[in-house]
Amino acid sequence: MTTVDTGSRRRGLKVMDEVYGTGFTDTLPSEYTPMLEKTVEHLFGEIWNRPGLSVRDRRLLVVGATAALGRADLIEIQVRGALANRELSAEELREAVLQLQYYVGWGNGTQVNNGVEAALRAHEKEDKR
Template identity: 75%
Template sequence: MSMLDQVYGPGFSENLPADRSPMLEKTVDHLFGEIWSRPALSVRDRRLLVIGATAALGRADLIQIQAQGALANDEFTAEELREAVLHLHYYVGWGNGTQVNNGVEAALRLHETKEQK
C-alpha cells in the first residue's frame, strides 16, 4: 500500500475499495509490492516505461493517472510532460499521441486546480 502512495501520491491507497477483488489484491501485492518496489529502477524510471507502453494503447484515462502521479510526486514538470507527449507522437502514431496529450492536459488542469486551493 505504501508503494501505491509513493507511485500515485499520498493518500491514494485510501481510495481503494475495502472489499478487494482477487485482481486488485494481486495488483497491490505483486505489481506494487514486488515489481514497482524493486531497486534497479526508480519510480520515475518505471513511470516513463508505463507512460510509453500506455501511449501505444492510446488510453488517455491511463495516461492521466500516470501524469497525475508524476505531478503529485514532483517527478515531472508540465514542460517535461508536454515534451514527452511530442516525442511519443512520433513513436505511437498521431491518433494515440493525441490521446496521450488529452490525458496529460487533463492531469495538468487537475493539478493546477489543486494547487490553487
C-alpha cells in the first residue's frame, strides 16, 4: 500500500458520496489498493472536485465515454448516481440512450440501454420502500 494523504482522501470520499449518493463510500473496502487510492484521492478529490463543470456535466461526459465501451454495469452506476441526485429524469436518460445509440454503435447502445433500464428499475423499487 502507498502513503495516504488524508486530506485528499477525505475530500475524495465526500465528493464520491456527492456523485453517487450518500453512503456510497460505505461500500468501499477498508483496505485500499493503489488503484482505489488514486481513484478516491485524485479522480474524486481533485478532478471531479474542480470548478468549471457541474457534477451533472461531468456525469454526462462519463456516460458518453462509458457508452463507447459498451459497459452496462458502469452505465448503471452513473445512472444510479444521476437519479439519486435528481440530475436526470427517466425521460432524459432514455433520450440520451437514443442519442448515444447512433454514435457508439448498436451493440454498445444496447448495453447503454440495459444499464439505464436496470438503474431505473432499481430506483423505482427504492422509491416504493
